[in-house]
Amino acid sequence: MTSPHEALLLSTERALLHRVAVAQSEGRAPSLVGAVVRDGRMVWSGARSGTDEDVPGADTQYRIGSLTKTFTAALVMRLRDEGLLDLSDPLGKHLPGTGAGEVTIAQLLSHTAGLAAESPAPWWERTPGSVRPGLADVLGDQPQLHPAGRRHHYSNTGYALLGSLIEAVRGRPWEDVLRSDILEPLGMRRTSCHPQASHASGWAVHPWADAVMHEPAVDLGLMAPAGQLWSTAADLSRFAAFLAEGDERVLGVDSLREMRTASAPSEPGDWDSTYGLGLQIVRRNGRTLIGHTGSLPGFVACLWVDVEEGVAAVVLANATSGPLPAVVAADLVHIVVDAEPRFPEPWRPMPDVDQDLLELTGTWYWGTSAFGLKLVTARGLELYPLSGHGRGSRFQARPGGAWSGLDGYFAGETLRAVHSPEGRLIHLDLGSFVFTREPYDPAGEVPGGVDERGWRTLPL
Structure with a gap:
């Protein structure tokens, strides 16, 4: 049997290279690089070039634009995990005098602070940061266009504020904190704020002629945390593995799961796209992908991760427009997942069985709706509707003998097993909902009581 950690099949590699070749040709990009990550490591990369420059590879630097925001968001989450701030804190608590001090850190991360998308003229992506020496120059006279927390409005200026927040809390430049807290631990030695050889040149391609x-x-300058970075397909593959699996040297999996959870409403008419905390969340080809797109004059980029399948893709190109890296990266994931489906982990018996927990498993009824409750690893429980329709959740054990919901309708809610004074299991209490072993079991202390006449037929 083929191991899921082995190299890709030759047929899969050819399909990936063909997709990259089509994207470079039809998108009229001077060069385009793609890479695929599976189970935490880069398993393929390929490139196409139409210039006299050296054909790029996985270690060639490209500018990644707004992919930089995910790095900035991860730094903010580190500060939160270290207890130096709370996501519900107003910005002004840590960074006073900005004129946007009432918006929260979480709102800035999720682009729901209502701030303007761009800084005042001139066009910040094509002018040096010295044009905007202070945050007042970044925000302008009217920094807030919408009420905070009401809608998703993508804001580059919001991430400039987050970069300044990191500097204020850490007491060091954003670039230095990025290097020490993320790049060095993850071994991303070819990611930097300024280009390093070898790197691609940025080009604009004429829309009506093959001229560049x-x-x-x-x-x-101050806008750097929104889009400054240069990186490579190999380095971004390491970052993709981190986003999927976590790394305790940077962020644990729980914090990354929080970043990957939608925290902003979708734009009207775009129900396949939303935003977490520094991460875009999209539905493509029937799969949920997390990551980020990026662009700056001369470059476009995308990184998508299918966490469930353990597959990620990176696409980098040196053209202002033309290639669609978000589409191409999603296609690369799709090619691998369809051609080489992930092997499930072998089933293994539990190392030990808690008899008290085993007693909880089986069929339970919420009113007349049937649910199954099964025991999963690490003293966890999973509740699911037996009819296929209804509210299910996974639960993790917490001190005191209760469980907390991890997802779905019951996320954050408390599940408790209720016993009689003699120790007999009577019912489950889930956020005040009573689950009994039989529909409306009189012994289950159902709120409102149970009709003493029991189940009958109509007419009465």
Whole structure:
């Protein structure tokens, strides 16, 4: 049997390279690089080039634009995990004098603070950061366009504020904190704020002719946390593995799960796309992908991760427009998952069985709706509707003999097993809902009581 950790099949590799070749040709990109990650490591990369420059590879630097935001968000989450701030804190608690001090850190991370999308003119992506020496120059006279918390409005200026927040709390420049807290622990030695050889040049391609024009690559100053970084397909593959699996040296899996959870409403008419905390969440080809897109003059980029399948893809190109990296990266994931489905983990018996927990398993009824409750690893429980319709959740044990909901309708809610004074299991209490062994079991202390006449037929 083929191991899921082995190299991709030659037929899969050819399909991936074909997709990259089509994207470079039809998108008229001077060059385009793609890479695929499976089960935590890069298993394929390929590139196409139409210029006289060296054909790029997985270690060639490209500018990644707004993919930088995910790095900035991870730094903020580290500060939260270290107890230096809370996501519900107003910005002004840690960074006073911005004129946007009432918005919360969580709102900035999720683009729901209502701030303007861009800084005042001139166009910040094509002008040096020295044009905007202070946060007042970044935000302008009217930083807030919408009520905070009411809608998703993508804001580059919001991430400039988050970068300044990191500097204020850490007492060091954003770039230095990024290097020490993320890049070095993850071994991302080819990711930097300024280009390092070898790197691709940024080009604009004429919309009506096969002609190109060089694009400037400027230092964005205070806007850097929104889009400054240069990286490679190999380095971003390491970052993709981190986003899927976590790394305790940077962020644990619980914090990454929080980042991957939708916290912003979808834009009207776009129900396949939402935003977490520094991560885009999209539905493509029937799969949920998390990651981020990016663009700056001369470059486009995308990183998508299918956490469930353990597959990620990176696409980088050096053209201002033309290639669609978000589509291509999703297609690369799709090719691998369809051609080489992930092997499930072998079933194994539990190392030990808690008889008290085993007593909880089986069929339970909420009113007349039947649910199954099964025991999973690490003293966890899973509740699911037996009819296929209804509210299910997974639960994790917590001190005191109760469980907390992890997802679905009952996320954060408390599940308790209720026993009689003699120790007999009577019913389950889930956020005040009573689950009994039989529909409306009189012994289950059902609120409102149970008709003493029991079940009858109509007419009465």
